[in-house]
Amino acid sequence: MTPYYQDAWVTIYHGDCREVLPRLGEIGVIVADPPYGISLETAYRMRGRGRLAQCVDYPEVTGDDKPFDPAFVLALDVPTVLWGANYFNQHLPAASGWLVWDKRCDRMQNDQADGELAWTNFVKGVRIFHHEWNGFRRESEIGESYHPTQKPVMLFNWILTGRWFPAAGVIVDPFYGSGPCLRAAKDLQRHAIGIEIEERYCEIAAKRCAQEVLALA
Numbered sequence: 001m002t003p004y005y006q007d008a009w010v011t012i013y014h015g016d017c018r019e020v021l022p023r024l025g026e027i028g029v030i031v032a033d034p035p036y037g038i039s040l041e042t043a044y045r046m047r048g049r050g051r052l053a054q055c056v057d058y059p060e061v062t063g064d065d066k067p068f069d070p071a072f073v074l075a076l077d078v079p080t081v082l083w084g085a086n087y088f089n090q091h092l093p094a095a096s097g098w099l100v101w102d103k104r105c106d107r108m109q110n111d112q113a114d115g116e117l118a119w120t121n122f123v124k125g126v127r128i129f130h131h132e133w134n135g136f137r138r139e140s141e142i143g144e145s146y147h148p149t150q151k152p153v154m155l156f157n158w159i160l161t162g163r164w165f166p167a168a169g170v171i172v173d174p175f176y177g178s179g180p181c182l183r184a185a186k187d188l189q190r191h192a193i194g195i196e197i198e199e200r201y202c203e204i205a206a207k208r209c210a211q212e213v214l215a216l217a
Helices: 017-023 153-160 180-187 199-210
Strands: 010-014 029-032 080-083 098-102 115-120 126-130 171-173 192-196
Touching: 010 180, 010 199, 017 192, 029 153, 153 180, 171 180, 180 192, 180 199, 192 199
Parallel strands: 010 192, 029 080, 029 171, 098 126, 171 192
Antiparallel strands: 080 115, 098 115
């Protein structure tokens, strides 16, 4: 396979992850934010609500028009984080460990969801990350809107540096979108592989990853 982008830490592939994943070498851990199967309305600006006036219209999320089945990810039998799992939990084994991203500002209700959930098969207990993310009101990456379901790099930095996260092995994100997980991995000097079906996001993620490693606070 020919990478779309590659540097010392990150490799990006453009393609369907169901076809690319079996061709990869050993996978250390999966961190994924797949389409949830909710037919998300991504024309945020066109919704006409004043609170979203400064938001952006995006193309629809590929694959979001049908229920997501995580069977092909679970078959890899590796440590896994799956965002949006509350939408397809009926297809997942019971787990005591969940990640919670609280997106609220001062605990006020968001325009969309107040938070997001991730299923894991290796985290013990519920772990919560507080980071405001509500349209143009953001705690980080202000003005950097690339993807309709974009998550902050700082969220993935929190995941990858958790004491429960595997200290070794290649991190694989099979639905990397605008590349926040890959950017976080590179900043931490962890090897990561990303797969994305939409080429527009391959270009965006490649540009983000091409920046020098960022200094961590």
